[in-house]
Amino acid sequence: MTENTANLFDVVQGRVHAACETLMASGALPAGIDLSRAMVEPTKDAAHGDMAANAAMVLAKDAGKKPRDLAEALAAILRGDDLIEKVEIAGPGFINLTLKHSAWFGALRNAIDAGDAYGCSTMGAREKVNVEYVSANPTGPMHVGHCRGAVFGDALATLLDVAGFDVTREYYINDAGAQVDVLARSAFLRYREALGENIGDIPEGLYPGDYLKPVGGALVAEYGSSLKDKPEAEWLPLVRAKAIEMMMLAIREDLAALNVRHDVFFSERSLVAKDKDQVADAIASLRKVGEIYEGRLPPPKGAPAEDWEDREQTLFRSTAFGDDVDRPLMKSDGSYTYFASDIAYHKSKFDRGFNQMIDVWGADHGGYIKRMAAAVKAISGGKAALDVKIVQLVKLLRAGEPVKMSKRSGEFVTLREVVDEVGRDAVRFMMLFRKNDAALDFDLAKVIEQSRDNAVFYVQYGHARGHSIFRMAREAFPDLPTDEAGRRAAAAKAPIEKLTDSAELALMRKIALYPRLIEAAAGAHEPHRIAFYLYDLSSEFHAHWTRGRDSPNLRFIIKDDPVLTDARLALVQGVVTVLACGLSLLGVEAPEEMR
C-alpha cells in the first residue's frame, strides 16, 4: 500500500493500521480483522496531542480484549515510529499521538511545494461525476433565488474536480413544456408592440416583465410584420425558438457575471427530436424490466383536488425503489409528464457514462427526490446513484430589513442587480458560508462591510495581509524575490526548523489539515466546509500576527536575523498558499492588496 503523503492524517493512520497488522502477525489480534473503522482524527483539545486513534476501542470487541490493554499494545509499537514524539492512552482507550516537529515541517513543505495544487487528491480516481445545477427555466432573467444553487453547484463541481473526480458541469434547459409556450405568447405581444400596436396591459397568465421587449424588437428585425397575421400554430415555434435563444443568452451572461461555468447545456426539447423519441425509449426500457404498468392511483390526501379524475394511466413502479407512491408518466392529453422527460434525461446521463449524478435543486422540489432517485436506480439497473442536494431559500435583507419583491408585477430582484451592487466575491462566499440545507439570510449592507463580521472580507484580508508582509520584508531585505515562483523557491530552501513557537506550529497543523478537509468535503458533497475552514485559518493567522505587537521577537520580519526571517516568510507562504487554493476553489478572488 502506498501512502498518500500529501495527507499527514492518512500517513499516520497507515502507521496505526500497520501496528494492528503487527499484532495480527503475533496473534495478539485475530487475523483479517476489519480495520476500516479504525481512524486517526485531529484532536479538539491540544492537551490530547495532535491526533487521536480510536483503534483500540473499535477493535476491542472483535479482539476480545479490553480497550486499554489493546491500546497499550498498539502504543508500544507506535512509540518507535519516526513521525511520533509521544504516545499516551487516555479516556476509554484513545491513543493520543503527539507528532514530532519534523512532521509539521514536512506538511508545511508539502503546501509550499504544491502551490496551486495543494489539497488536490486522487480519491476520486477520475471517476465520472455529473453535476447538474441552475437549470433555471428560460422564461426570464435569473433572480436572486437562483444564485445559491448556481454558486453551490459550481463550487461543488470544482471541489470534486480538486478531489480527483472527472466532473461534467451541466445545465438542463426546460425548453419543452407549457411554460415556454407562455413565453412565446408573451414575446408575441411584445412583437406586436414593437410593430407599433398598443397592447395595453399584459393579460393575466403571461409574463409581464420588460425584459421581453428586446425579443419583440429582434422578431421585427428578423421577420418584419410577416408573423402578425399568421395563425398561432405557425408563429409560435418561430417566436418560441427566438425567445428561448435570447433568454438563454441573457442567462449565460448572468452566470458569467457570477463566475459560474457549465460544460454542457442540455435541451429538454432535444429528447424528443423528430427522428428519435428518447422519452419513449426510456419508458420502453423500463417496461422491458417490468417497472411500468397501467393502473389507477389513489387521490392525493389533504391537498385540495377538485379536478381529480380517477382514470387508468401509465405508471412507473417507483415504490419498488423506495418512493411513497407510483408515478404517472403520461398526462391526460397524451403528452409526457415532466417526470417522464426527466427519466429520459437522467437515462441520457447514465448512457453517457455517469454512474454518479448530483442534482442541485431548490427547496420547493424536495418532494421530487425519492421518485427521481428511484428512476435513476431503475434505468441503470442499480449501477448509478443520484444525490440530490437541496439549497434552501435565501432571504434578501438590507441592514436587517427584508427587501420587498413582487413576482406578480414582474418586479423581482435580479441576480445581476445583486452582483452589481455587492460584487461577485461577496455573493459567492456568503452563499457558501452556510450549510446548503439551512436557510440563509443575505444582507446587502453587511457583505460590503469591512470587518470581522463579514467573512468574505476577513478571509481576503488574511491573504492580503500575508502579501503585505512580503512587501514589507522586501523593504528590509531588498534581495528577497518579488514574484510567486521566487518566493516558493526561497521558501522551499528556508530553514523552517527554526519555527518552534507554539502558535507557529499551530498554523502548520492547520495547514496540514487542508488535504484531509478537501477529501471529507468532497465525500460529503459539502463545499461550505471549505469556507468555514478558511475563516478559521484566517483567524489564527490574524491572531498570530497580532502577537508580534506585544512580542517583537515573534514578528515575521526580524531585521537583524535574515535567516529566521526566511523561515517565517516560508510559513506565511504556506498560509497564503492555502488561502489562495481555498478561495480559488470557491471561485473567489484572493487579492494581494485591499487598501
Place this chain on the structure above:
RNA sequence: GCGCCGGUAGCUCAGCUGGAUAGAGCACCAGACUUCGAAUCUGGGGGUCAGGGGUUCGAAUCCCUUCCGGCGCGCCA
C-alpha cells in the same frame, strides 16, 4: 393526513458522517495602536444541543416518539 428539511448561547450559525470538558461571530463588559495593515487582536460572562425514550465503551450526531417552523403531496417545471 403523509413525506422531506430544519430546531445548538439573547441574535446569526459551525460542529470534520459516533469521540473526550459542545465551539465561532455579533451583541454586552473589560483591555491592546510610536510597531510586519487597529480593516486587527486579548480576556470575561452566557447552554436542559426543542422534550422524552432507546441503541453502546461513548450520542448534538444513529433509531422510535411528541412538540414547533419551512417546503411538497396526478395532468406546473
